Amino acid sequence: xxxxxxxxxxxxxxxxxxxxxxxxLLVVVGIVGILSVIMLLSFSRNTxxxxxxxxSKITIDYLKTTxxxxxxxxxxxxxxxxxxxxxxxxxxxxxxxxRPSVNLIDAVxxxxxxxxxxxxxxxxxxxxxxxxxxxxxxxxxxxxxxxxQVVFTPRGSASKGxxxxxxxxxxxxxxxxxxxxxIGLVREGRETSSGCDFAGG
Numbered sequence: 001x002x003x004x005x006x007x008x009x010x011x012x013x014x015x016x017x018x019x020x021x022x023x024x025l026l027v028v029v030g031i032v033g034i035l036s037v038i039m040l041l042s043f044s045r046n047t048x049x050x051x052x053x054x055x056s057k058i059t060i061d062y063l064k065t066t067x068x069x070x071x072x073x074x075x076x077x078x079x080x081x082x083x084x085x086x087x088x089x090x091x092x093x094x095x096x097x098x099r100p101s102v103n104l105i106d107a108v109x110x111x112x113x114x115x116x117x118x119x120x121x122x123x124x125x126x127x128x129x130x131x132x133x134x135x136x137x138x139x140x141x142x143x144x145x146x147x148x149q150v151v152f153t154p155r156g157s158a159s160k161g162x163x164x165x166x167x168x169x170x171x172x173x174x175x176x177x178x179x180x181x182x183i184g185l186v187r188e189g190r191e192t193s194s195g196c197d198f199a200g201g
Contacts, residue, residue, distance in 0.1 A: 047110070048113075048168050048170040048173075049168075049173055051108050051109075051110055051111040051168070052111075052114075052166060052168045052173060052174075052175055053175065054107075054108045054111070055086075055104045055107070055108050055111060055114060055166055055175075056166055056175040056177060056188055057188075058088075058102060058104060058107050058108065059081075059088060059104065059164070059166070059177055060177060060186055060188050062079070062088045062102055063079060063150060063177075063179060063186045064186050065099075066079050066090070066096075066099055066152055067152045067156060067158075067184055067186070069096070069098065069099060070096065070152040070153065070154055070156070071154060071155070071156045073096065073097075073098075073154075074154040075095045075096050075154055076092070076095065076096065076151060076152065076153050076154060076159070077090060077092070077096035077099065077151070077152045078090065078091035078092045078096065078149055078150070078151045078152075078160075079091070079149065079150045079151075079152070080147055080148075080149055081116060081118055081147060081148045081149070081150070081162075081164060082116075082146065082147050083115070083116040083117065083118065083134075083136065083144075083145075083146050083147060083148070084146050085103065086103060086104040086105045086114050086116060087101055087102065087103045087104070088101060088102045088103075088104070089101035089102075091149060104166075111168075112170075113168050113169045113170045114166060114167070114168060115129060115130075115131070115134075115166075115167040115168075115169070116129075116148075116164060116165070116166055116167075117129035117134050117135055117136045117144075117164070117165045117167065118136050118137070118145070118147070118148025118162055118163065118164045118165070119135070119136060119137050119148070119162065119163050120137055120148065120149075120160065120161070120162055121137070121163065122161040122162065122163050122178055122179070122180055122181060123163075124163050125163060125176065125178070125195035125196040126194070126195045127163060127165060129165035129167045129174050129191075130167060130174075131167070131169040135165075136148070148162045148164060149162070150162050150179045152184060153184075156184060157181075157182045157183060157184045158179050158180065158181045158182060158183070158184035159181065159182065160181065161178070161179040161180050161181035161184075162178075162179050163176065163177070163178050163179075163196075164176070164177040164178075165177075165191060165196075173190070173191065174190075174191035175188065175189070175190060175191065176188065176189045176190065176191055176195075176196035176197075176198070178196070178198065
């Protein structure tokens with residue numbers, strides 16, 4: 001092998017073995033780290049949104065099956081939604097029997113943060129419901145009420161409707177549930193900046 005060929009071979013092997021510099025590796029690791037954090041936050045937010053949707057669906061199912069139950073037994077059924085415990089129950093079990101209570105936090109796996117706000121004014125879709133604001137109906141002293149009631153009649157209508165908002169501080173989002181009077185229509189939607197979007201779900 002001649003000297004020129006040997007020099008070219010040595011130069012080529014030095015170029016190939018050089019690899020990435022420490023600065024280049026640190027930049028790549030930093031970019032990958034930032035992207036990982038963004039993806040993890042997005043995944044966490046989406047997971048909490050799905051949990052909130054599940055709690056909303058359980059509430060809708062409870063209200064709809066109570067409406068049907070009220071018709072079947074020919075008695076009024078008063079559904080009580082407790083904001084503090086996140087529990088759905090029947091307020092008049094002596095006449096509307098056979099409906100178990102449901103705790104939303106227990107019913108949805110992984111749901112640890114849930115705030116419920118409610119108003120008997122079914123058009124009050126702009127009611128605020130956040131970690132620090134409770135736009136629920138208030139008592140005579142201006143304190144937000146700790147529960148909301150919906151009353152279904154034996155005719156399959158609602159004599160007392162409500163608008164509910166389920167808020168998760170982890171997901172920073174709210175779901176809306178409306179029970180209209182007198183029809184007794186139960187609707188679900190997502191909170192928007194202007195109120196509730198029942199069309200988009």
